[in-house]
Each structure stands twice: as structure tokens, then as C-alpha cells.
Amino acid sequence: MSITMSPAHNIESAAVNERTVDAALRAEGISCWFGKRKVLEDVNLVMERNTVVALIGPSGCGKSTFLRTLNRMHELTPTAALAGAVYLNDVDIYGPELKASVTRQRIGMVFQKPNPFPAMSVRENVLSGLKLTGTKVGNSEELVQWALLKASLWEEVKNRLDAPGGSLSGGQQQRLCIARSLAVKPEVLLMDEPCSALDPTSTRRVEETISEIADDITVVIVTHNMQQAQRVSDTCAFFLAEENRPGHIVESGLTEQMFTNPADPRTNDYVNGRFG
Amino acid sequence: MSTASVSGAPRRPRTFGRREATELIAPLAIAGVVTTVLFAITPLAGPVGFVIVMYSLFIAQYYWYARRTHGVKAGVDRAVTVVISSAAAFTILPLVFIMGFVVAKGAKSLTWGFFHHTMEGVAPGAPASAGGAFHAIIGTLIQVALATFICVPFGVLTAVYLQEVRGRFVPLVRVIVDAMSGLPSIVAGLFIFAVWVVGLGQGFSGLAASLALGVLMLPTVARTTEEMLKLVDPSLREASTALGAPQWRTVLRVVLPTARSGIITAVILGIARIAGETAPLLMTSFGNDRANPTKTLSEPQESLPLFIYRQITSSQGASVDRAWSAALVLVAIVLVLFVVARVLGRTRPAK
Numbered sequence: 001m002s003i004t005m006s007p008a009h010n011i012e013s014a015a016v017n018e019r020t021v022d023a024a025l026r027a028e029g030i031s032c033w034f035g036k037r038k039v040l041e042d043v044n045l046v047m048e049r050n051t052v053v054a055l056i057g058p059s060g061c062g063k064s065t066f067l068r069t070l071n072r073m074h075e076l077t078p079t080a081a082l083a084g085a086v087y088l089n090d091v092d093i094y095g096p097e098l099k100a101s102v103t104r105q106r107i108g109m110v111f112q113k114p115n116p117f118p119a120m121s122v123r124e125n126v127l128s129g130l131k132l133t134g135t136k137v138g139n140s141e142e143l144v145q146w147a148l149l150k151a152s153l154w155e156e157v158k159n160r161l162d163a164p165g166g167s168l169s170g171g172q173q174q175r176l177c178i179a180r181s182l183a184v185k186p187e188v189l190l191m192d193e194p195c196s197a198l199d200p201t202s203t204r205r206v207e208e209t210i211s212e213i214a215d216d217i218t219v220v221i222v223t224h225n226m227q228q229a230q231r232v233s234d235t236c237a238f239f240l241a242e243e244n245r246p247g248h249i250v251e252s253g254l255t256e257q258m259f260t261n262p263a264d265p266r267t268n269d270y271v272n273g274r275f276g
Numbered sequence: 277m278s279t280a281s282v283s284g285a286p287r288r289p290r291t292f293g294r295r296e297a298t299e300l301i302a303p304l305a306i307a308g309v310v311t312t313v314l315f316a317i318t319p320l321a322g323p324v325g326f327v328i329v330m331y332s333l334f335i336a337q338y339y340w341y342a343r344r345t346h347g348v349k350a351g352v353d354r355a356v357t358v359v360i361s362s363a364a365a366f367t368i369l370p371l372v373f374i375m376g377f378v379v380a381k382g383a384k385s386l387t388w389g390f391f392h393h394t395m396e397g398v399a400p401g402a403p404a405s406a407g408g409a410f411h412a413i414i415g416t417l418i419q420v421a422l423a424t425f426i427c428v429p430f431g432v433l434t435a436v437y438l439q440e441v442r443g444r445f446v447p448l449v450r451v452i453v454d455a456m457s458g459l460p461s462i463v464a465g466l467f468i469f470a471v472w473v474v475g476l477g478q479g480f481s482g483l484a485a486s487l488a489l490g491v492l493m494l495p496t497v498a499r500t501t502e503e504m505l506k507l508v509d510p511s512l513r514e515a516s517t518a519l520g521a522p523q524w525r526t527v528l529r530v531v532l533p534t535a536r537s538g539i540i541t542a543v544i545l546g547i548a549r550i551a552g553e554t555a556p557l558l559m560t561s562f563g564n565d566r567a568n569p570t571k572t573l574s575e576p577q578e579s580l581p582l583f584i585y586r587q588i589t590s591s592q593g594a595s596v597d598r599a600w601s602a603a604l605v606l607v608a609i610v611l612v613l614f615v616v617a618r619v620l621g622r623t624r625p626a627k
């Protein structure tokens with residue numbers, strides 16, 4: 001819905017102008033390696049504040065890798081290397097001003113496979129981010145309810161907050177993971193194919209959640225589902241890895257534009273499903 | 277006919293009913309009779325041969341019948357199920373025999389007095405009813421508890437270092453832990469004897485025994501815990517890190533709680549490893565006829581393995597009876613510890 005309602009997008013129908021955009025997150029010249037193998041080359045992307053940015057592209061083109069550079073998860077892989085910079089509100093997250101753990105608190109992440117903590121109850125799962133970062137909270141009950149409401153899970157679990165996190169269904173677990181990420185009040189939420197393990201109903205609910213949280217959070221979502229990209233995202237970036245060329249962005253811009261009138265023929269082929 | 281089984285009351289598939297029991301017992305009985313006849317009229321002889329022949333006949337018939345009535349797949353399925361079940365039964369057979377033997381021998385002179393008397397002032401030739409193992413029981417409980425208390429933090433920390441921290445010294449630590457697990461228990465005893473009892477002049481004590489037992493327990497706890505940590509889904513560590521947790525909090529709040537029942541298993545295995553150790557005690561706690569729980573740190577102390585050893589070696593009839601009773605108590609204590617640890621491992625603490 002924010003696609004049609006955001007006036008900024010209607011005015012700027014061409015490529016997003018970096019100077020006028022309020023960037024929550026900005027990637028500059030990102031290149032990634034696993035060992036000697038370069039999997040991403042010179043990726044530049046501006047992620048505008050309080051919008052949903054979709055990363056699309058064929059399997060293996062480096063979407064997950066790129067996403068993981070945005071909150072410093074990439075460096076946890078022993079062989080991983082990185083070049084370039086990522087700016088969170090114009091502060092380089094790889095610079096000395098920001099600790100990795102603080103960066104990750106401010107830039108949350110939801111994974112492809114739901115991974116609630118099995119040794120914790122639903123409530124403890126929601127509050128786990130605070131416990132894990134040693135953050136004190138005044139009214140934890142209120143926070144639990146707020147996060148679960150945001151993740152549209154409250155109605156389903158309000159009577160079993162003490163049940164183990166693993167006892168929920170897959171779709172509920174994924175929304176619990178979203179609630180867990182929201183409870184630490186991040187500025188950006190990264191989602192790597194959050195619906196690929198879910199049924200259509202759960203997918204729909206997660207998409208609703210995404211639209212809702214985008215009012216005050218910047219969301220970056222990787223998806224293989226073109227309809228989903230169209231439904232939830234404001235802007236889109238198309239990644240591609242070609243023979244002898246590591247993953248890079250072929251084209252990025254407003255989702256509407258990318259899907260109706262893409263500049264590059266390869267984008268056109270991909271969004272219309274005529275692609276490898 | 278089939279509608280009855282489709283609707284009908286809820287039932288569990290493949291339950292073991294009367295029919296299944298008959299299908300099992302009938303071939304068993306036939307095999308028994310045929311084998312008895314075979315052994316009577318042919319040169320076949322001996323109990324081991326009897327069991328083998330009878331078992332083969334039984335399986336063959338069982339397979340043949342299931343195959344005729346339910347088809348080849350069902351025949352194979354059932355025959356393999358029975359073979360595997362009997363293999364499992366076979367492995368616990370020695371255990372059952374040993375336990376049965378200990379119970380039979382030990383229960384004979386096991387009286388209430390055995391639990392609250394000590395051997396203080398009991399004459400060498402006194403009947404089994406005089407004297408008891410109270411002092412040895414508390415000694416064992418104290419020493420094992422103390423050893424666990426000393427060892428578990430080190431063991432778990434070692435496992436965390438090997439599996440979570442993965443520091444530079446992992447290969448070295450691994451070699452040391454492996455070497456320790458191959459350490460003969462008497463060498464652990466000698467080590468504590470040389471360093472603690474004599475070297476530092478601490479003398480024989482329950483604590484010295486606990487130290488030796490702790491040394492023996494450490495590799496078991498460390499390696500088993502490490503295996504349990506390996507089983508923790510890496511995506512949980514990732515989720516925790518992505519929430520902004522430093523590694524130590526991830527380990528403390530996510531990894532260890534998730535592996536909790538596994539770690540308890542590791543501790544049980546460690547306790548099982550040391551509870552019956554005798555050799556290292558000879559040089560560390562030495563043995564005592566009196567109960568002295570408050571002097572654990574300073575005086576020689578009895579424990580059940582030492583009690584058994586000392587009673588057996590005195591070779592009086594009554595002493596041997598006491599030794600058997602003590603063996604029964606020791607086995608029972610280990611069993612109770614297992615059950616308690618299992619229960620602790622299963623239930624989540626209420627919040």
C-alpha cells in the first residue's frame with residue numbers, strides 16, 4: 001500500500017537520486033570473497049528510510065551474502081573477506097565508531113529458516129534480544145505484547161506465552177522470530193527469504209507485518225517470489241552473477257518501474273520469469 | 277468389513293495384540309520342540325548350539341508365516357524387527373545377570389543396620405550383622421559430589437573452548453584431553469598421591485580422592501559436552517549474534533541452555549566413570565573404619581569401593597557378605613543418581 005501512498009515515489013519516477021534520498025542504509029563499493037573466490041563485485045545501493053527494499057535475482061548471485069554484509073554477519077564465516085563500506089545514518093558500520101554488536105542491535109535480521117530459541121518460552125524468546133545484549137527494560141509485559149502485536153502473532157499466542165518457542169507452528173515461529181527482532185527496536189530489519197518455508201496464509205501475514213513495520217523501520221528483504229516483491233517493496237535491486245563475473249546489481253529503482261518498464265533486458269526477462 | 281476399521285474408535289497403528297503374540301509364541305514353541313528332538317537324535321549338543329539352532333528355526337518360521345500372510349515386505353520387516361529386538365535384549369542380558377547376581381548375593385545380609393553402622397570397633401571375626409557401611413556410603417557420596425563439583429566447571433569450560441571459542445590452542449587442548457581419557461586410574465591416583473598427599477604434605481583425605489576422581493572425570497565430561505554442543509543448531513548461534521549478543525552471552529544464554537540435557541548426560545557419564553573407581557582411592561583416601569564427613573579435607577576416609585576391597589581382602593565369611601551388600605548399595609546409588617539426573621535433565625525449571 002505504501003507504494004501508491006508515498007508521494008516521494010510518484011515525483012521521482014526515474015532512478016532514485018542519491019542526494020535527495022534520506023538513506024537509512026547505504027552500501028558503497030561492496031565486494032565479497034569466500035577464500036579466493038569473489039562472489040560480489042562493487043555493489044552500490046541506497047536503502048531509503050522507512051521503505052521496503054527487495055533484493056531479487058537468481059540463486060547463487062550473492063543476495064544473502066550482500067544482506068549479511070549489512071549487519072556484519074558476513075565476517076563470521078571464517079573464509080569471508082570484504083571490501084567497501086556500509087553507512088548507517090552516514091556512519092560507517094565497519095568504522096571505529098560502531099561496535100559489531102551495537103551494529104547488529106540496530107540492524108536486525110530474520111532468517112530463512114525459523115529459529116526460535118528452543119530452550120526459551122514464547123515470552124522469553126521475544127525478550128531474548130534484551131537479555132542477550134544486557135539491556136534493561138521497564139515494562140517487559142508491555143514490550144512482549146507490543147512486539148507480538150507488531151508481528152501479528154499476539155492473538156494466537158497470548159494464552160500460551162509460557163509454552164516453549166519450538167511448540168509453535170512454522171509460520172508462527174517465523175513471526176515469533178520477527179517479534180524477537182522487533183523487541184530490540186532496530187532501525188533496519190534484514191530479512192532473508194523469510195517466507196520460503198511458510199504456507200500461503202502465513203506468508204500473507206508476514207507480508208502484512210512487513211508493510212506495517214515499514215512505517216518506522218527500514219526493511220531489506222531477499223525474495224524469490226516476484227509477486228511478493230511487487231506486493232511488499234517500494235524499491236527493488238536486481239542481482240545477477242554471470243559467467244566470469246561475480247554477483248553485481250544489474251538494475252535498481254522503484255519496484256513499479258522495475259516490473260513494468262525495466263531499463264535492462266535481463267531485468268525484464270527475470271521479472272517475467274524468462275530466466276535461468 | 278473395512279469400514280469398521282476406517283471409522284471406529286481411535287487406535288494406534290501396529291499395536292501388539294493377541295494375534296501378534298500368537299504369531300510370535302507359536303513359532304517359538306515349535307522351534308523349541310523341533311530343536312529338542314534334533315538334539316536328542318543327532319550328535320548336536322551343548323546349550324550354545326541349542327540356542328543358535330532354536331533361534332534360527334524361530335526366525336525362519338516367523339519370516340515364512342509373515343510372508344505367506346502379509347507378503348515379502350511385511351515378512352522382511354517383521355523378521356528384521358525381531359532380530360533387532362533380540363539383539364538389543366542380548367546386550368542387556370549380561371547386565372541383567374550381573375545385577376541379578378549382585379542383588380541375590382548382596383540382599384542376603386543387607387539389614388537396616390548396614391546403613392547406619394560403621395566398622396568402628398567391629399572385631400575381625402564378628403558376624404555380618406555387626407558393623408555396616410554407613411561411613412563408606414557417606415564417603416562415596418561426599419567424594420563423588422566433590423569430584424563432580426570440581427570437575428564439571430572445568431569440563432564444560434574445556435568443551436566451550438573447543439567448540440565455541442575455537443581458540444589457537446584447540447589442537448593442544450584436544451591432545452591433552454584425549455591423553456587424559458586414556459590415563460589409567462591408578463596413575464591418576466599416583467599423581468595426586470605424589471603432588472597433593474606427599475608433595476604438598478596434605479596427607480590422605482576424602483578431598484585427595486575427589487581430586488583424583490575429578491582428573492579421571494574431566495575428559496569424559498569435556499568430550500561428551502563438546503559432542504552435545506556440536507548438536508546445537510548453528511542457526512541459533514547466528515540468531516543470537518544477529519540480535520547483537522556478544523559471544524559469551526550467546527554461549528551462556530543460548531548454547532548451554534539448549535544443550536542442557538546433553539550436558540547433564542555428560543555429567544552422568546562422568547559420574548558413572550568414577551563412582552566405582554577403587555585403585556586411585558588406595559593412594560588418596562586410604563580408607564577408614566569411622567564415619568568422618570566433617571573431616572573430608574583432612575582425614576583418611578572410607579568409600580564404598582574401598583569398603584568392598586577391604587572387606588573382600590580380609591576374606592572372612594562375614595566380611596565377604598558385607599562386601600556384597602556394599603556392592604549392591606553402590607550399584608543402587610549409581611542407579612538413583614542416573615534417574616535423578618535424567619529427571620533434572622528433562623524438566624524445565626519453572627519461571
Ligand SMILES: Nc1ncnc2c1ncn2[C@@H]1O[C@H](COP(=O)(O)OP(=O)(O)OP(=O)(O)O)[C@@H](O)[C@H]1O
Pocket residue numbers: 034039057058059060061062063064065066077079
Ligand atoms: N560460506 C560460504 N563459503 C563459500 N562460499 C559461499 C558461502 N556462502 C555462499 N557462498 C557462495 O557465494 C555465492 C553467493 O551465495 P549467496 O548465498 O549469497 O547466494 P544467494 O543469492 O543468496 O542465493 P539463494 O537465492 O540460493 O539463497 C554462491 O556462489 C555461493 O556458492
Ligand SMILES: [Mg+2]
Pocket residue numbers: 063064065192222
Ligand atoms: Mg540466499
